[in-house]
Amino acid sequence: MANPSQFGFQDASSPIMEELVEFHDHALMVALAICSLVLYLLALMLMEKLSSNTVDAQEVELIWTILPAIVLILLALPSLQILYMMDEIDEPDLTLKAIGHQWYWSYEYTDFKDLTFDSYMIPTSELPTGHFRLLEVDNRVVIPMESPIRIIVTAGDVLHSWAVPTLGVKTDAIPGRLNQTSFITTRPGIFYGQCSEICGANHSYMPIVVESTPLPHFESWSSLLSSS
Structure with missing residues (x-):
């Protein structure tokens, strides 16, 4: 049962809901890491500790291609696992x-x-x-x-x-x-x-x-x- 001014989920009462709450926390930590990295880079640029004269940076291009792929994998795998669990119906009582x-x-x-x-x-x-x-x-x-x-x-x-x-x-x-x-x-x-x-x-x-x-x-x- 939800309570007044409640920000989080209701107490999980099934294995599926327990997995959903755990995935929410996992996705939230990934989003927090991304936001922290972006804010850190913005702070470096504002303090002029990063060069703005770079024309070609293959290492940077490689990083910003690989990192999003890793993030998507970290989010997709547990999400697919939960989807399969929700669709699985095995000899119900x-x-x-x-x-x-x-x-x-x-x-x-x-x-x-x-x-x-x-x-x-x-x-x-x-x-x-x-x-x-x-x-x-x-x-x-x-x-x-x-x-x-x-x-x-x-x-x-x-x-x-x-x-x-x-x-x-x-x-x-x-x-x-x-x-x-x-x-x-x-x-x-x-x-x-x-x-x-x-x-x-x-x-x-x-x-x-x-x-x-x-x-x-x-x-x-x-x-x-x-x-x-």
């Missing part, structure tokens, strides 16, 4: 289908019979004390902790996007198309997200709430919901 509508989400647990429900935002006038405004829903997505989850995302009307920042998940919901991704929650908790694609007047009123629970609790919840 649970498959969840999310369907975006104006302006709510529908969920189907495809491994269970008749386990489907709609998830609407709780209006501010009906919000219990201590709950989060514009983020709470009447039906949460409950998933087992530390289990590979595959989520299939689509839409029934216009473009939407299913996004939960603390899990490092953001998948576009496109009418007539099925997009999928996977994630694993590393701890129990309640994780909040929102539709991340402008989809109309009430775009900001279709939040996402994922509840990660131990497997026995999930089994009890799914049995209770299936029988009701």
